[in-house]
Amino acid sequence: MNTKAKGREGGYNCVVCIKQVPDTKKVTGEAMKADGTINRAALPAIFNPEDRNALEAALRVKEMYGGTVTAIAMGLPAACAILREALMCGADKAYLVTDRKAAGSDTLATSYILSCAVRKFNPDLVFCGRQAIDGDTAQTGPQIAEKLDFAAITYLEDIEMDGDFAIATRDIGTGVEKDRVKLPALFTVTEKFGELRPYEVRRVMKYKKAKAPVENGGVALEGDFAIGQLSCDDIGAEADRCGFAGSPTNVNKIVSVVLAGGDYKEVAATDEGVKALVDELVADHTIG
């Protein structure tokens, strides 16, 4: 990052959207139910990998130019675990968006609800992960930006600030592009941005007791440890655009991936075996 780039008076108000996801790398037979669906309860829940990079992006902007970092997660109360992690790493504030009305949201409804939540904080910069590993859709970020009419920069690899503009480096697949982006803007961040910094010991002690009201018998904690809690009503999200009602896509069918039994030809790992194989492939013009 170019340290000569100029920030601005008061720094930048950053919001990061982070999601708690099942660790899909750990899907094993036990995690599959008989009907082919996933037993989410059997999987450990983790901080979505690229959302960690998104948080790092926000923390870096704050560190270099000043300002604040607010983390928002939408999900079940268990998602407070990653909000606590975000606080321990340096986020100033954390909010859980949780509501029965949000259940069954596809990306259109999710992005609508998150856009309502983000709007409340009136940010200059919003960071999302490029994609969440449970769905791999990469749609939520660009859709939040569209709803807020923010500039959207996908596949962010680096950022510096210049007054009311961000200079963003992004991967365009066929190369790398540098953009000058007018704020407010939303960025989706890839792992190339760099790893999330480790916890600050001092903050771990302080925030391990942070709780949202749902985790505390409905009572909000006093002071810094409070994780904010927002319902659809609190953020002014219309019920018919949330959850099942606001989701145009339906899952019609799910099948688990079962590999067909292998009916392969065994080839011995000997000179003769390998030679016979090569001869066969030459004979049928596969190689030649």
Place this chain on the structure above:
Amino acid sequence: MAIDRTKGEVWVFAEQEEGKLSDVPRELLGKGRELADRLGVRLGAVLIGGEGVAGSLAAQLFEAGADVLHVIEDARLEVFRGKAYRHAFVELIKECSPQIVIFGATHMGRDLAPAVASALKCGLTADCTDLQIGDYTDKKCTCEDGSAKVVKDVLLQIRPAFGGNIIATIVNPYNWPQMATVREGVMKPLDPQPGRTGEVVRHESHLDGVEIPVEVLEIVRRHSSINLKGARIIVAGGAGVGSKENFKLLHDLADALGGAVGGSRAAVDLGYCEHERQIGQTGVTVRPALFISCGISGAVQHLAGMQDSAKIIAINTDKDAPIFKVAHYGIVGDLNVVIPKMIKAIKQKG
């Protein structure tokens, strides 16, 4: 009178950069042709770019299967900028009411498609590996006689989910257009039909008065010599190769065969080979005439990118490795021993 939405065209976004078409549009037109024929509607390609972009590309798109080319040319669309492209595309969809719109799941497609879907409040399914037309039974919605409502001829959007462990079929029966992105290399292009032509329709960009908040300062293209998709033979290595130095063995085998070298994600993560060589769900999808898999366990995410290869040889020390389930030839053994024997046998032939 409301327009009959089932008469709408099937559209493919004809992604281009610097006036050059990428491979995806041709692949999508191959699939789009099938869908449009099944529905009895026209297949359209949507080309967005700077002045004159249609000139050189129209013929290629017709030869690849399009019946009609919808063109928006505007100097402000010369380089891809999400908001400008989104705005132009959304207006075009409102004007023409296509029933299906398909994008490549490229960086550009994954930037543009979600924004378009969000603006139109319609569904979008990412990274489909297959698309079909079929009927959808809506169990939540019943007809007067109590039977479940059936929506005819919807787009069945088939994609792996949950890290590739399940295959889901997604439908978007009501908020049309039905939109999907499709990964590169998954659909097969048609053989080009030289001389095939179609109708060119030009449209407004509707960009006057629209503020575009992004200025592209610089683009540095990666000129990669790695072309896995075009390779007839691929030798791929995984974590079992053991080191970057050892990956040279695979290059030697590939050279002897005139093939290309690919890798699993573990091989890429371990730094054995470049990211462009990654094969699988989050890499490229390949279907060469011959795929030689060396030291790869065969995780579902990897198989998703190579299991349609015509012939698969698997070399693995673990006889229970899942890779053997998709292999045509299996060699249970150490790749350090087997590969040199292969190179020797190839050099000796003929």
